[in-house]
Amino acid sequence: MYKYIDEYCVDYYEKIEKNILIINHKQMMSKEDLHSELWLNNMRKMINMACQVQRRSKREKDVIPYCNYIRLSFLHIATFFENYKPCFMVEFFSDDGDKSWAISQIRATDVLGDWQTFAEQAYRNDLWYARYYDPDAIQSLLVQTQQKLLYIWLNRARYWMRELEDTPEFQKLLVTDDFQVTVGVYRDWQEPIFCLRTNLDLLDAQGTSLVGAFFVAKKYRDVVIEEIDAETAEFINCRFEKVTFKESNLCDCRFKNCKFYGVLFQDCKFAGASFEKNVFAACKFQNCDFNPDSEAMNAYKLYRGTNFNGNKMQKCSFVDCDLQGIHQQDNDVQDCEGAFVC
Secondary structure (H helix, E strand, O other): OOOOHHHHHHHHHHHHHHHHHHHHHHHHHHOHHHHHHHHHHHHHHHHHHHHHHHHHHHHHHOOOOOEEEEEEEEOHHHHHOOOOOOEEEEEEEOOOOOOEEEEEEEEOHHHHOOHHHHHHHHOOOOOOOOOOOOOHHHHHHHHHHHHHHHHHHHHHHHHHHHHHOOOHHHHHOOEEEEEEEEEEEOOOOEEEEEEOEOOOOHHHOOOOOOOOEEEEOOEEEOOEEEOOEOOOOEEEOOEEEOOEEEOOEOOOOEEEOOEEEOOEEEOOEOOOOEEEOOEEEOOEEEOOEOOOOOOOOOOOOOOOOOEEEOOEEEOOEEEOOEOOOOEEEOOEEEOOEOHHHO
C-alpha cells in the first residue's frame, strides 16, 4: 500500500514506465518500415488536401495561402475515453500562424504501443487506494509517459520526412522560405522534425547555426569549413572540390546527388546522416564518428545509423573512424580503404 504518490512513483511506476519505453523503442525500430509507410500514406493524403485548398483559393479568390508550417499535435486526452483512438491533429498555417487554413486528423496508434496493458498495470487496485490520493494523480503520470513515447516516435519521424519531401504531393505544396513541420502535444510543446532555410550559405556560417539549412546546386572549392553546426541540413545537387570539413556537426544531414572531389572530413559527426546517389572521388574521412550511440552525440536525441545508398566511391579512405551503425546498399566502391568497404 502506497500512502503518497511519490512512493508509488519511485517504488512501482518508474519501473513499469521504463519497461514500456524500452519495448516501444525496440518495436519502433524493428517495424519501422511498416510505421513509416502508414504515416507517409496518411501525410500524403493530408498534403494533397492542402494543395487542393491552395488551388481552389487561387481560382476563387486569386489568393494563395502559402504554408509556413505544418503542426502535428498529439491528442493524448482521447486515450482516456472509451472507443477513442490516439490521433494527431494536422494543421496547416500561413505566415501569421494565428489560424490554420486546413485541418484534419490522422491515427497515431503506433505512438503508444500496448497502452491499454500499461494503463491497467498503473491502476492496479492492489497497489493504491483512492482514500490516500485522487486517481487523477496517476493520470498525470500517464500523460508524462505518453509524452516520452511521443518523443521516441518523433525521433523516427525525422527520418521519414526525407521520404515525404521526395513525394509529388509534398513538392506541389506551396511553402514559405522558412517552412517547418513540427510534432508535439496539442496546446503545448512542439519540436521541428523538418526545417526549410534557404537563405544561408556555408561560407557565411561562422557563429551561425545551419540547422535545417537547405542547399541546392551550391559549388564550393578550395575552402575550409570549420566548427559548423549543420545538423539536419540538406545538400542537393551540390559540388565540393578540395573542401575540408573540420570538427563539424553533420548529424542527420542529407547529401543527395552531390559530387565530392578530394574532400577531407576531419573530426566530424555523422550519426543519422544520409548519403544518397553521390559521387566521391579521392575523399578522406579521418577520425569521424558515425556511431549513433556514441557519447559524442547529443544525449537528448535518438539517432539512427548513417545510411550510404547508391553512391559511387573511388579511391576513398576511412581512417580512425567509428563506423558502428553504418548501413550501406547498392554502392559502387572501387579502390577504397577502411572497414566501411568490407
